[in-house]
Amino acid sequence: MSIAVVTDSTTDIPSDLVEEAGLNIVPAFVRFGDEEFRDKVDIATEDFYSRLARDKDVFPTTSQPSPGDFKAVYDELLKEHDEIVSIHISSALSGTYASAVGGGAQADPSGERIKHVDSRTASMATGFIALAAQEIIADGGNAEDAAAAANEMVPRVQFAGTPDTLEYLKRGGRLKGAQALVAGVLKIRPVLAIVDGEVEVIAKPRSHRRALAALISRVVEDHAPLTNLAVLHTDQSSRDEAEDVLTDLQSSVKPGGRSLRATIGPAIGSHLGNGTIGLAVSW
Structure with missing residues (x-):
C-alpha cells in the first residue's frame, strides 16, 4: 500500500528534510500590497525578509491555500497512492485545515482515502508531526496508523x-x-x-x-x-x-x-x- 503525506508551507521544514521524507507541500500565500506570492515558491525566504526590512511601511498579509489548491494536489497523489495523510497548521490560526478538508471532500467523496490532522500548532512543531507520520508509514503503518500517531503527538x-x-x-x-x-x-x-x-x-x-x-x-x-x-x-x-x-x-x-x-x-x-x-x- 502506498501512502502520501501532505502538509503546508507554514511547517517551515527545511527543504532537504522535505525531499528526504518525500513530503508534499501545499504553499500558503503572502501578499505585499497588490502583489501575491506562493510561500517559498514565488518568493525566496531571504528576499522576503530583505523586503520586510526595506519596506517598513508595508505590512505583508497571508492567506491559506484554497480547497481547489488542495484538490489539485490530492487528485495527482491519488493517481499513484492508495491513501493520503494531510497534516496542517492550527485551525484556530488559519483556514488551511478547513481548506484541506474541503479539498479532500472533493477529491475523495467517500472520505476513506484521505485522513486529516489539525496540529493545533505551527511551524516546525507541525513539521515534527508530519515527519513522525511519514516515519510510521515508512515502518509499514497505514494511513490510519499515521493519522492516529499524529493526533497522539499533538499534545506533546x-x-x-x-x-x-x-x-x-x-x-x-x-x-x-x-x-x-x-x-x-x-x-x-x-x-x-x-x-x-x-x-x-x-x-x-x-x-x-x-x-x-x-x-x-x-x-x-x-x-x-x-x-x-x-x-x-x-x-x-x-x-x-x-x-x-x-x-x-x-x-x-x-x-x-x-x-x-x-x-x-x-x-x-x-x-x-x-x-x-x-x-x-x-x-
Whole structure:
C-alpha cells in the first residue's frame, strides 16, 4: 500500500528534510500590497525578509491555500497512492485545515482515502508531526496508523518564539490589540507560545537576553528530555544566534533525537517580523 503525506508551507521544514521524507507541500500565500506570492515558491525566504526590512511601511498579509489548491494536489497523489495523510497548521490560526478538508471532500467523496490532522500548532512543531507520520508509514503503518500517531503527538509539541515587536501579530489579527499596545508602551520583549491552538503571551521580560532565557525555560527545560528540537530564526541577522542556541541546547535532546536549525518562512514570518528567535520541540 502506498501512502502520501501532505502538509503546508507554514511547517517551515527545511527543504532537504522535505525531499528526504518525500513530503508534499501545499504553499500558503503572502501578499505585499497588490502583489501575491506562493510561500517559498514565488518568493525566496531571504528576499522576503530583505523586503520586510526595506519596506517598513508595508505590512505583508497571508492567506491559506484554497480547497481547489488542495484538490489539485490530492487528485495527482491519488493517481499513484492508495491513501493520503494531510497534516496542517492550527485551525484556530488559519483556514488551511478547513481548506484541506474541503479539498479532500472533493477529491475523495467517500472520505476513506484521505485522513486529516489539525496540529493545533505551527511551524516546525507541525513539521515534527508530519515527519513522525511519514516515519510510521515508512515502518509499514497505514494511513490510519499515521493519522492516529499524529493526533497522539499533538499534545506533546510546542512552538514558541520571541519577536522584536507584536505589531505584525496585531495587524494580522492573531493577537489582541491590547496585548500589543501594553507590550509597546512598556518596551517588553514578549515571549509567545501557541497554547490550545492559539497565540498567547507567556512571558513579558524587558530585554532580549531575558526573553531568550524565558523562552528556553518555558519550552525546553519544562519538557526535556526532548525527542525533537528546532531552533528557528527569521532574517539572517538572527541566524548566528540561532546556531549558538542550538549548540547550547543539544544536551536537552534524547540520544537518537533530532535537532536542527531552520528558517521561519514568509507565511509565519509575516506575523512575527525580523529579529525573531523561535523554538519548536516535541517530547
